[in-house]
Amino acid sequence: MATGGTINRRWCLAARPVGLIKESDFVFREEPIPDPKEQQVLVRNVYLSLDPAMRGWVRDLPTYVPPVAIGDVMRGFAIGVVERSRNERFHEGAYVSGPLGWQDFALSDGSALQVLPENPVIPLTAHLGLFAPVGLTAYFGLLEIGRPQPGETLVITAAAGAVGSLVGQIGKIKECRVVGIAGSDEKCTWITDELGFDAAINHRREPVAEKLKDVCPNGIDVHYENVGGPLLDAALALISLRARIVLCGMISTYNDTGPVPGPYSLANLIIKRARMEGFIVHDYAARAREAMADLMKWYTDGRLRYRVDVVEGLQQAPRAINRLFDGTNRGKLIVKV
Amino acid sequence: MATGGTINRRWCLAARPVGLIKESDFVFREEPIPDPKEQQVLVRNVYLSLDPAMRGWVRDLPTYVPPVAIGDVMRGFAIGVVERSRNERFHEGAYVSGPLGWQDFALSDGSALQVLPENPVIPLTAHLGLFAPVGLTAYFGLLEIGRPQPGETLVITAAAGAVGSLVGQIGKIKECRVVGIAGSDEKCTWITDELGFDAAINHRREPVAEKLKDVCPNGIDVHYENVGGPLLDAALALISLRARIVLCGMISTYNDTGPVPGPYSLANLIIKRARMEGFIVHDYAARAREAMADLMKWYTDGRLRYRVDVVEGLQQAPRAINRLFDGTNRGKLIVKV
Numbered sequence: 001m002a003t004g005g006t007i008n009r010r011w012c013l014a015a016r017p018v019g020l021i022k023e024s025d026f027v028f029r030e031e032p033i034p035d036p037k038e039q040q041v042l043v044r045n046v047y048l049s050l051d052p053a054m055r056g057w058v059r060d061l062p063t064y065v066p067p068v069a070i071g072d073v074m075r076g077f078a079i080g081v082v083e084r085s086r087n088e089r090f091h092e093g094a095y096v097s098g099p100l101g102w103q104d105f106a107l108s109d110g111s112a113l114q115v116l117p118e119n120p121v122i123p124l125t126a127h128l129g130l131f132a133p134v135g136l137t138a139y140f141g142l143l144e145i146g147r148p149q150p151g152e153t154l155v156i157t158a159a160a161g162a163v164g165s166l167v168g169q170i171g172k173i174k175e176c177r178v179v180g181i182a183g184s185d186e187k188c189t190w191i192t193d194e195l196g197f198d199a200a201i202n203h204r205r206e207p208v209a210e211k212l213k214d215v216c217p218n219g220i221d222v223h224y225e226n227v228g229g230p231l232l233d234a235a236l237a238l239i240s241l242r243a244r245i246v247l248c249g250m251i252s253t254y255n256d257t258g259p260v261p262g263p264y265s266l267a268n269l270i271i272k273r274a275r276m277e278g279f280i281v282h283d284y285a286a287r288a289r290e291a292m293a294d295l296m297k298w299y300t301d302g303r304l305r306y307r308v309d310v311v312e313g314l315q316q317a318p319r320a321i322n323r324l325f326d327g328t329n330r331g332k333l334i335v336k337v
Numbered sequence: 338m339a340t341g342g343t344i345n346r347r348w349c350l351a352a353r354p355v356g357l358i359k360e361s362d363f364v365f366r367e368e369p370i371p372d373p374k375e376q377q378v379l380v381r382n383v384y385l386s387l388d389p390a391m392r393g394w395v396r397d398l399p400t401y402v403p404p405v406a407i408g409d410v411m412r413g414f415a416i417g418v419v420e421r422s423r424n425e426r427f428h429e430g431a432y433v434s435g436p437l438g439w440q441d442f443a444l445s446d447g448s449a450l451q452v453l454p455e456n457p458v459i460p461l462t463a464h465l466g467l468f469a470p471v472g473l474t475a476y477f478g479l480l481e482i483g484r485p486q487p488g489e490t491l492v493i494t495a496a497a498g499a500v501g502s503l504v505g506q507i508g509k510i511k512e513c514r515v516v517g518i519a520g521s522d523e524k525c526t527w528i529t530d531e532l533g534f535d536a537a538i539n540h541r542r543e544p545v546a547e548k549l550k551d552v553c554p555n556g557i558d559v560h561y562e563n564v565g566g567p568l569l570d571a572a573l574a575l576i577s578l579r580a581r582i583v584l585c586g587m588i589s590t591y592n593d594t595g596p597v598p599g600p601y602s603l604a605n606l607i608i609k610r611a612r613m614e615g616f617i618v619h620d621y622a623a624r625a626r627e628a629m630a631d632l633m634k635w636y637t638d639g640r641l642r643y644r645v646d647v648v649e650g651l652q653q654a655p656r657a658i659n660r661l662f663d664g665t666n667r668g669k670l671i672v673k674v
């Protein structure tokens with residue numbers, strides 16, 4: 001079945017996943033393309049963002065958003081083209097981004113859609129990474145929660161990931177010493193040689209606690225956590241006085257089916273008068289413009305780089321998402337619909 | 338051997354305790370009373386404060402203070418009388434407080450000593466609790482780290498303890514709804530009936546997670562942690578949006594000999610955008626006057642109450658300290674030298 005035909009292919013949630021997401025947790029439906037009503041637009045999806053947070057959305061627990069209901073199309077941030085518009089804010093042919101879901105076509109009243117600027121310098125996929133919630137997550141998490149100062153040591157887990165790779169580069173712009181922890185030698189080489197990180201640790205091959213001590217002789221001032229588990233513990237053991245631990249995500253625990261113990265070094269927060277704080281990027285929506293201006297400037301100055309890992313075909317989405325959890329993705333994971 | 342003779346009895350650290358402190362971890366020495374040199378004072382100790390933090394000081398790990406060295410007199414905050422003075426800041430007969438140690442007599446250059454105000458309204462023992470590091474710990478931990486707002490729900494563990502009982506009363510002064518978790522029915526009755534807490538949970542007899550949910554229907558806005566372990570977990574599971582978790586102590590873990598897992602609900606810090614922060618009271622030394630003024634006012638207004646649990650005899654110190662860890666103390670634990 002070719003995309004762009006008369007059929008709307010949709011991945012709908014069929015079951016609450018246990019452990020890793022299985023293709024059978026979703027059902028692939030083929031439905032007629034819907035007609036936009038008054039004030040609605042019909043968007044044809046082009047690129048779909050796959051993100052670790054999705055694992056939380058399919059649990060039967062309210063978090064910061066309600067869970068995706070069984071039977072509903074899977075929630076997902078995407079880029080698409082306006083095919084038909086009955087809303088004067090959107091002209092046909094415009095590129096938009098928003099929560100368009102795992103499907104060929106989405107109907108929207110436009111309230112959650114952004115029209116993408118027509119800027120030939122910016123590849124379309126950057127609107128799923130750098131100039132998207134991913135970029136805002138890196139920006140506000142590091143600058144607002146982490147508050148890095150020049151000369152401080154910043155450590156990042158999942159440092160070659162979509163968020164982590166930006167956090168490290170912003171840390172360099174803010175004149176920090178930046179250490180990244182990633183899951184392969186290729187990723188470590190990329191963040192040091194291409195992105196300018198000062199050091200990298202391959203947590204699958206090296207003893208993280210020892211190596212971290214070597215490369216952070218003055219301790220860790222800001223720790224940006226995307227992974228959780230033993231990596232968080234290794235960092236907590238090395239925090240310096242008044243350190244800040246930014247809790248962005250704990251991807252290592254998202255597929256666990258039982259309770260997961262927290263860090264063994266928690267009492268170090270007392271000894272070091274340190275702060276550990278969680279955040280959700282949505283809370284900074286009102287300040288997105290401010291962040292975008294900085295991100296755009298740094299990008300056009302050549303100080304921010306990113307890479308995408310594009311999977312071909314909407315059919316691949318449920319299988320592809322596990323590449324975030326086994327660490328085989330290289331850069332922002334995207335499905336080309 | 339009577340106190341006040343010509344002998345200075347001293348408890349010196351003999352071994353690093355494993356698990357609970359044993360009397361054999363200390364050696365009781367009898368030495369001549371020393372003579373003060375130029376600028377020194379000789380203080381005869383009257384009351385000795387026993388505090389949970391002492392368990393940390395005898396570990397072989399630097400924390401926020403160096404460990405007590407093997408052979409050294411045990412470190413401890415105390416009240417005493419100046420017996421002989423060669424320092425013009427101190428006249429003989431004055432009461433002073435400071436880190437005088439587990440001994441009958443202490444020599445000091447006076448730099449770490451405070452002269453106690455002669456105020457007949459204030460019992461001497463209050464200078465080891467309310468008007469001492471204990472009071473400052475409650476005051477700054479709650480107000481600076483917890484930042485409670487009127488109408489918010491404040492939960493405290495070890496709520497009948499020296500620090501916890503003050504935190505709850507200050508919480509009431511700041512118009513919070515205050516819930517205390519303590520280890521006996523007697524303690525629960527004391528904090529609700531005598532101190533005005535809104536609710537109390539006996540964690541040895543009641544299912545904490547369920548009961549906490551009942552008495553905190555709107556979640557927990559500020560959690561003041563003295564205990565750690567499962568109690569911290571129960572609280573973390575109920576934090577409300579932008580909650581603050583004040584890490585003051587983790588007494589439940591101080592005698593553990595192996596690594597202690599952290600809270601299972603840590604990821605809730607992300608979902609709730611919450612902050613967990615440790616502190617050490619020494620950092621607020623420069624602001625002690627400000628806190629003391631408030632504490633004094635509240636005390637003389639009858640809004641702050643405290644109780645002491647006095648153990649007779651310096652010989653008892655190593656045995657008595659474990660009453661902090663088995664929870665059999667009732668109020669601020671003090672040794673009458």
